[in-house]
Amino acid sequence: MQKDEQRQMKWWGWGAEGTRLDVSDKPGLWPYIQKTLGIDIFQPTPPVRLEDIKLSPVHVEPTFMSALKDLLRDDQVSTDHKQRVIHSYGKSFRDLWRMRNALVEASPDVVVYPEDEAQVVAIVTLCDQMNVVLIPFGGGSNIVGGLDAAQAKGRTVVSLDMKRMNKVLQVDSDSMTATIEAGVLGPDMEEQLKKSGVTLGHFPDSFVHSTLGGWIATRSAGMQSDKYGKIEDMVLSIRLVTPKGTIVTRTVPKSASGININHLCIGSEGVLGVITQATMQVHKIPACRHPHGYIFPNxxxxxxxxxxxxxxxxxxxxxxxxxxxxxxxxxxxxxxxxxxxxxxxxxxxxxxxxxxxxxxx
Structure with missing residues (x-):
């Protein structure tokens, strides 16, 4: 598995730190963009420097920070400037424009990195007891303002980064199911599933930089949804940590009784609680693939x-x-x-x- 910083996107745009789009072998791309959008593509528009982004001072009660550090190791708690910036916004056009222009209206005071469900339970309970805002964070690809802490109104804000909970816990080859931690990024998950000859078959556009928990929380669709369904068609059971306890649904393919609690959690956008793991329907990796392309007159x-x-x-x-x-x-x-x-x-x-x-x- 990659280290935390290697799995993070640029704070100012899409893509991993240190990567860039090489278009030197695509001579038709820039002229097409210039003609279509009517913009000057040769005018550089760099983001501001990271150190020029002014954040509000860290607002944390000493008693809360002390309790937090009793629960977690030092490397699991961060008030670092860069980490606070990264966890301030998602990747919508509005978010990126604000970030690239140093218009960060609100940011988390603390970023925490739980490594198991017990730590998530402890963090959620502590935040509830001390009236602290808690925002779950997966890959950071959110485009609906879900990471914006502007409504905190003076309360301490904690960003709960789930990326260390990144394991495929179990693959059942008979039932074709896999129990997976919610913080795993798409490529890491598929790499682990591949060892058992299976795939989840879910490939949203944000696949490289988004997590299983994020897909479930946003009711995600993917490239192969025509065949395997959307994310809600793949979820068999969920574990969702809330301030009032942990919701645990049963791992059954179908049910003929009552309300499907899974569907109260799917698409909840982190409002109801923190998804820690899910048991998913998986599929055998296809023996071969045959891509075809057709051009229609209109x-x-x-x-x-x-x-x-x-x-x-x-x-x-x-x-x-x-x-x-x-x-x-x-x-x-x-x-x-x-x-x-x-x-x-x-x-x-x-x-x-x-x-x-x-x-x-």
């Missing part, structure tokens, strides 16, 4: 083809219909071939599509 014919696939029960693992603008972006993002023949063939195909067949450009 949007309407593409929709008709997708509908016919559904009517005939032909449901691939992934099916995505792109509109003309997204298709244009895909072409622009494609790496340039070094082969003269390949370049010529590409030009001929585009000429045939747009000039002869009159496809929507």
């Amino acid at each position: 949007w309407q014919s593409g929709v008709a083809a997708m509908r016919e696939c559904v009517d005939q029960g032909l449901i691939p693992v992934v099916s995505r219909l792109n509109d003309p603008m997204k298709t244009g972006l895909s072409f622009a993002y494609k790496a340039e071939s070094s082969s003269t023949v390949a370049k010529l063939v590409s030009k001929l195909i585009k000429w045939y599509m747009f000039s002869v067949r009159k496809f929507d450009p």
